[in-house]
Amino acid sequence: MNEFNWILAVFRIVGVLVGMSTAVFACWILSGCQTPKHISGVFGWLLLIVLWGLGGYALTSRYALGLGAVTHLSDQFPWGIWKGLVVCGIAFSAGGFLTACMVYIFRIRTFYPILRPVVLTAYLGYILSASGALLVDLGRYHQIWRPIFYWQHHSVLFEISWCIILYSCVLTVEFAPILLDKLGWTRASHAVHAITVPFVICGVILSTLHQSSLGSLFLIVPTKLLPLWYTPLLPLLFFISALISGFAMAIFVSALSFWIFGQPLEPRVLTSLAKGMTPLLLAYLFLRVADLTARNAWVYVFLYPLQGVTFTIEMLLLTLPLFVVLKTRWSGRRRWAFAAAIPVILGVILNRLNVAWVGLLPATGSNYFPSWIEVTVVLNLVSLGVVIFGTAARYLPLFEHPDVGGRSHAPGAAGGKEAIAQLEARGA
């Protein structure tokens, strides 16, 4: 026993040191291979070093001791916030297929400049929230590949696994030009462009399937999920709210690229996105209210205090942006569009957590609240996403316009370097 504890301690120390040194390296890369010059930079470095150090401790503990020792999961409450992160992360990555659809299928020029950053966000969302969180959450994480070979077509989770695997391939194709342009492999980049449109179509189909299926996951628990959230409409509601959060995330990412990375951004990009989001929000709220009324479920707001409060906050967060958007003379202002996106993002996160966590508490007789290790792992995955995005923004042609294809795109539609490369290839 003593010997085991000693080994565990060494294991944990190694984990913390690896986490902290990775954080130092990441910060150094992120700040352009320089040490921090200002006090805010030092603070940022310290924050990441502490967070990833704790993350090293959390991960080593989880893999050494198992789920029971480090999480507050139990037989009453088998799915915690790690599964919640999967559900939330995938909802937010909906921006990827939405923007790709508007750019490659509908060819709306307004959105060309934001395609690459939004696709990268979606890519990170899928890799970190789906694969990353599942690698921590699955009891047999080393068996994560099994759904590829063991088929069970009655299972929603099986369908979601396949959609995520295939959609990750689609995202790789959509993301590849960024990397290939950086490397200067023009011919490979063109080869990828040639197959992009069919891949985008597949991506939209796959996203429609698994975004709605995340809601279908909870159709099997009619007695465990509170009627405030349980409805046969769950798949439809999840799909619409994923579209909404996709718009909101596109606004969020492009606004941040504008403010933090100083990229040019026409105000009409954000306002068009906010306009696209509005009818969906209205439809979503109408469906929710009609469904709750039809099922006589409003009374549960008063029967369960905690669930009543989280439900009310969720509905308020999703209603608030309507007031922002319907405000007269708001359009043309980036800040207002951004202000509409923030409550939507929070509202959809809260909706997913309500369905996967809070709404399940009363019937399961559980008082689950995540342990600090569970929270740390979630924060680590999110911060990893932020760090990778920041690094990509610094080193990759992330903010250049995509080459959408078509023989006669207008000059300037393709990225600067790319257009020059094309001209050179033609022997100009």
Added chain:
Amino acid sequence: MISRRRFLQTTATGAVAALSARRLLAETPADPKESAGVLVDLTRCIGCRACENACRVRAGFSPLPVATIGYGPGEGKLSFRTRTFIDFRDGPDKPKQPVKRQCMHCVDPACVSVCPVGALEKTQTGPVVYKESICIGCRYCILACPFSVPKYEWDNALMPRVGKCDFCADRQARGQSPACVAACPTGTLKFGKRAALLQEAQERLDAQPDRYRYLYGDEVVGGTSWIYLSNQVPEELGFPLGLPKEPLPSLTWRAISKLPFVVIGVGLVLSAVVRWRTRGGTEQP
């Protein structure tokens, strides 16, 4: 730029795939008449816990201590190591009613339908069995079970398992009755074919209306292999409130079975849009 031929090819391939998927997804239910079942006559149960002891021994765990009265901490509920136990329920104006708990072995089990890799299986003979070597540890079965039966081996860091009653499938294959049934001294548990047991339960209900009032398991969630006869309301005996008569997997199936149409519909619409936006070889503004 994408040619018309490629569109047609893509769309046709998608449609064929979706249609064949639809045929593949046709359901094949096990024959409920031939499957095994147990009739639990709660009016005969004295709460001796012989079934619990026999189950522990058969599953390879330590037997109950001699002269056990009551439950210690962490006992008195289903867990990874406790596949069955006697739940002593307080009845109004009544002595404590012992209720045996174990997997109900639903006719159309939710756990089997949700498992993404098919680690749980409803066998033709009745038992719902867990195939440890296939499990990935997603714990969806634990969430989905309406009776909250499957439990997890939370302290196993590398190969955690799901623990649940397997209806002694191995004993049944050898022609024996489950260990708990064999151990019952009062005839509370009766093992047989589910259809025959349902008939017998109905006969008992009709013959002794004072002694028996309720039958549970005949139609809840599409029926269970374990059926209970009692003189108390099933919900008072600790069975979950508000379960539908419809099998739970059909709630999910209604959504999954629409997916092929989504694939075809979205694919056709998007292909049409691309054609429209790129017509004549040039992009429209």
